[in-house]
Amino acid sequence: MSLSNLDLINECDAFPYYQVDPDHYAASINTYYELRVEDHDYAVGYMLPSVAEVFRGIPHWSIDDNERILTLAGGSNVEERSAAVETTLLAMRTTGHFKVLEKWRDELYPVYGRNKELLFNVERSASPLLGVVTYGVHLTAYLRTTEGEIKIWIPRRVYNKQTYGGMLDNAVAGGIASGEGPFESLVRECSEEASLSEVIVRSKAKACGTVTYFYIRDEKAGGETRLLQPECQYIYDLELPDDVIPKPGDDEVEEFYLWSVDEVKEAMAKGEFKPNCALVMLDFFVRHGILTCENEKDYIEIASRLHRKLEFPTP
Amino acid sequence: MSLSNLDLINECDAFPYYQVDPDHYAASINTYYELRVEDHDYAVGYMLPSVAEVFRGIPHWSIDDNERILTLAGGSNVEERSAAVETTLLAMRTTGHFKVLEKWRDELYPVYGRNKELLFNVERSASPLLGVVTYGVHLTAYLRTTEGEIKIWIPRRVYNKQTYGGMLDNAVAGGIASGEGPFESLVRECSEEASLSEVIVRSKAKACGTVTYFYIRDEKAGGETRLLQPECQYIYDLELPDDVIPKPGDDEVEEFYLWSVDEVKEAMAKGEFKPNCALVMLDFFVRHGILTCENEKDYIEIASRLHRKLEFPTP
Numbered sequence: 227m228s229l230s231n232l233d234l235i236n237e238c239d240a241f242p243y244y245q246v247d248p249d250h251y252a253a254s255i256n257t258y259y260e261l262r263v264e265d266h267d268y269a270v271g272y273m274l275p276s277v278a279e280v281f282r283g284i285p286h287w288s289i290d291d292n293e294r295i296l297t298l299a300g301g302s303n304v305e306e307r308s309a310a311v312e313t314t315l316l317a318m319r320t321t322g323h324f325k326v327l328e329k330w331r332d333e334l335y336p337v338y339g340r341n342k343e344l345l346f347n348v349e350r351s352a353s354p355l356l357g358v359v360t361y362g363v364h365l366t367a368y369l370r371t372t373e374g375e376i377k378i379w380i381p382r383r384v385y386n387k388q389t390y391g392g393m394l395d396n397a398v399a400g401g402i403a404s405g406e407g408p409f410e411s412l413v414r415e416c417s418e419e420a421s422l423s424e425v426i427v428r429s430k431a432k433a434c435g436t437v438t439y440f441y442i443r444d445e446k447a448g449g450e451t452r453l454l455q456p457e458c459q460y461i462y463d464l465e466l467p468d469d470v471i472p473k474p475g476d477d478e479v480e481e482f483y484l485w486s487v488d489e490v491k492e493a494m495a496k497g498e499f500k501p502n503c504a505l506v507m508l509d510f511f512v513r514h515g516i517l518t519c520e521n522e523k524d525y526i527e528i529a530s531r532l533h534r535k536l537e538f539p540t541p
Numbered sequence: 542m543s544l545s546n547l548d549l550i551n552e553c554d555a556f557p558y559y560q561v562d563p564d565h566y567a568a569s570i571n572t573y574y575e576l577r578v579e580d581h582d583y584a585v586g587y588m589l590p591s592v593a594e595v596f597r598g599i600p601h602w603s604i605d606d607n608e609r610i611l612t613l614a615g616g617s618n619v620e621e622r623s624a625a626v627e628t629t630l631l632a633m634r635t636t637g638h639f640k641v642l643e644k645w646r647d648e649l650y651p652v653y654g655r656n657k658e659l660l661f662n663v664e665r666s667a668s669p670l671l672g673v674v675t676y677g678v679h680l681t682a683y684l685r686t687t688e689g690e691i692k693i694w695i696p697r698r699v700y701n702k703q704t705y706g707g708m709l710d711n712a713v714a715g716g717i718a719s720g721e722g723p724f725e726s727l728v729r730e731c732s733e734e735a736s737l738s739e740v741i742v743r744s745k746a747k748a749c750g751t752v753t754y755f756y757i758r759d760e761k762a763g764g765e766t767r768l769l770q771p772e773c774q775y776i777y778d779l780e781l782p783d784d785v786i787p788k789p790g791d792d793e794v795e796e797f798y799l800w801s802v803d804e805v806k807e808a809m810a811k812g813e814f815k816p817n818c819a820l821v822m823l824d825f826f827v828r829h830g831i832l833t834c835e836n837e838k839d840y841i842e843i844a845s846r847l848h849r850k851l852e853f854p855t856p
Contacts, residue, residue: 433827433834
């Protein structure tokens with residue numbers, strides 16, 4: 227197996243594009259239900275019909291099969307809506323309706339409206355059921371050799387991790403909980419996942435944009451497949467001095483490798499990276515002049531696809 | 542007048558998005574004609590009806606008013622199609638149909654198909670009539686002071702230039718002619734526009750991705766307004782040593798300023814930059830950690846909008 231960089235993008239940014247084929251897009255959209263919040267006439271997520279069906283008849287929810295819309299009608303503010311969502315999901319967890327809820331994290335993710343306002347919070351493990359946008363931070367740690375060559379710190383996820391076990395990752399990556407700022411989330415994750423000190427991160431980590439994509443979950447993600455997962459990752463670069471070595475700080479990382487760009491590319495082509503982490507590497511390669519229009523035939527397509535404009539509001 | 546960064550994006554990337562409002566998008570699309578090439582069942586550009594109308598009854602062209610498609614039917618290969626396009630446009634220039642053709646450049650721009658193949662070439666000044674994607678290179682030249690501060694070289698276009706006269710620009714920017722590679726085009730433009738030596742450019746200019754957007758031309762662009770102009774700019778950074786000073790190399794640049802980031806931001810907010818050059822500055826600010834999610838409320842939107850996935854094929 228040798229995957230092209232565009233193959234890697236297609237694996238992670240799998241939801242169709244209207245621009246490419248309007249008919250295929252429309253046919254695809256029509257297989258989903260829109261998730262809406264009462265008094266807000268736009269979608270905040272797409273749900274599988276088999277998932278939306280489970281919300282039928284439950285207090286706080288109304289379903290319109292003609293328009294294919296599931297509406298959260300319980301509450302007029304963040305607290306009330308979030309409570310309605312939690313009550314519903316806790317009940318579904320008890321009845322064992324969804325495998326993804328077995329990984330209940332007790333961590334809340336935010337869902338935003340078109341005025342960048344928080345609409346409600348939802349338990350992290352349930353976000354792919356609702357198909358809402360989730361947010362994270364991904365950091366690439368690297369160093370420059372005295373010859374000017376870039377070498378990149380690449381962790382391998384522990385083999386027994388239930389999601390993407392044994393796959394390669396970005397140096398630091400994590401979800402942003404509701405109420406937490408991206409940079410503060412980054413500082414915390416750098417300490418937890420790579421034993422990188424707050425001083426180093428605050429002084430040297432550089433914000434470099436976002437990577438956005440629309441993922442469709444498969445077996446490797448765990449739980450139900452085909453769930454829709456639009457994501458926005460805040461991207462950071464961290465150029466480390468030679469004597470700062472990332473080390474596993476929790477039980478999520480097996481070990482860190484210090485690899486040349488060619489070694490990273492080779493592992494990417496073999497499909498060894500967690501899908502969204504491969505995209506973060508591609509973004510790094512584009513920004514650092516490693517991928518160019520001369521050596522990458524899909525350069526323009528890749529630059530756009532790494533920054534998908536999502537269908538749903540973002541903060 | 543104080544423009545937000547998102548205002549600057551909206552000015553340059555003005556074509557509606559399906560994702561934001563499908564009905565508005567559909568209504569907008571329905572005011573245009575698709576430009577197609579015979580035996581290729583997809584659009585390579587969007588044209589105003591008033592422009593498509595002028596092609597009615599001309600040899601090599603067929604128009605379908607029901608489907609709103611103008612088809613280039615003259616020729617089965619690049620040479621034949623390009624000749625048909627040239628013959629048509631030369632005749633239209635002679636008859637004075639279009640103001641944009643008064644700026645005939647004798648420079649050919651490429652139009653590509655879905656297999657990245659060249660379909661035909663078109664005279665540069667006519668490309669906005671056909672609404673096809675055009676390609677360019679934009680380079681930001683900057684230096685770092687001993688305190689680590691970034692200062693940016695900003696040229697002002699000569700005041701009597703008919704397009705965007707007197708506005709601020711990127712250090713080097715130019716269109717890529719058919720058959721020319723982006724980097725070779727950059728080397729040429731760096732010499733012509735900023736008197737930067739080939740040695741400096743080849744050794745220090747770094748590819749940093751693309752900026753793509755869908756512009757709708759206004760008075761400042763010259764010629765007919767409301768013409769559609771989807772564009773892809775290959776982006777380069779060039780960190781210059783203190784002693785290399787860009788100088789106007791042709792009659793297009795009035796003078797170069799060496800500005801702090803704050804001075805650049807201020808001029809952007811005043812609308813002093815040529816619209817697409819403001820986008821290139823925003824992309825630079827995002828990649829260099831100058832704009833962050835903490836100081837820019839539209840951070841996610843901006844990162845996506847700088848990398849629009851265009852409706853038409855690109856190479």
